[in-house]
Amino acid sequence: YIFYTDWAWTSFVVFSISQSTMLVVGAIYYMLFTGVPGTATYYATIMTIYTWVAKGAWFALGYPYDFVVVPVWIPSAMLLDLAYWATRRNKHAAILIGGVLVGMSLPLFNMINLLLVADPLEMAFKYPRPTLPPYMTPIEPQVGKFYISP
Numbered sequence: 001y002i003f004y005t006d007w008a009w010t011s012f013v014v015f016s017i018s019q020s021t022m023l024v025v026g027a028i029y030y031m032l033f034t035g036v037p038g039t040a041t042y043y044a045t046i047m048t049i050y051t052w053v054a055k056g057a058w059f060a061l062g063y064p065y066d067f068v069v070v071p072v073w074i075p076s077a078m079l080l081d082l083a084y085w086a087t088r089r090n091k092h093a094a095i096l097i098g099g100v101l102v103g104m105s106l107p108l109f110n111m112i113n114l115l116l117v118a119d120p121l122e123m124a125f126k127y128p129r130p131t132l133p134p135y136m137t138p139i140e141p142q143v144g145k146f147y148i149s150p
Helices: 002-006 008-034 039-060 074-086 091-115 120-126
Strands: none
Touching: 002 074, 008 039, 039 074, 074 091, 091 120
């Protein structure tokens, strides 16, 4: 929570790039070597289900439900499959056009997704990590506490 709150924009950019790359590289690899359209959507569905399982596991450990945010892979994967279907005679076009579509759409879908998540900092103080010892429990920053004003 605190990492995401302090580095929200950086986290969003890094996560967007990594998730787009994960989807495109994995799906294009399967599509190029199997030639089966619809592979990206299948791949994205598997990743989504894995993330649901991870979300459930963290929730079972006592973390709040919003602790794991499931990325929105499936619509972008459908666009990738559509690009592959439209350019099936030119695999380089499939990679270029599909990659651009995923790279532009996935961050947009995830931005909408993240806007619906409860405020991370508020959640951090409401639900301190149960495994942390008391001396590591997050506290409000004491800004200016040691500043002696004339």
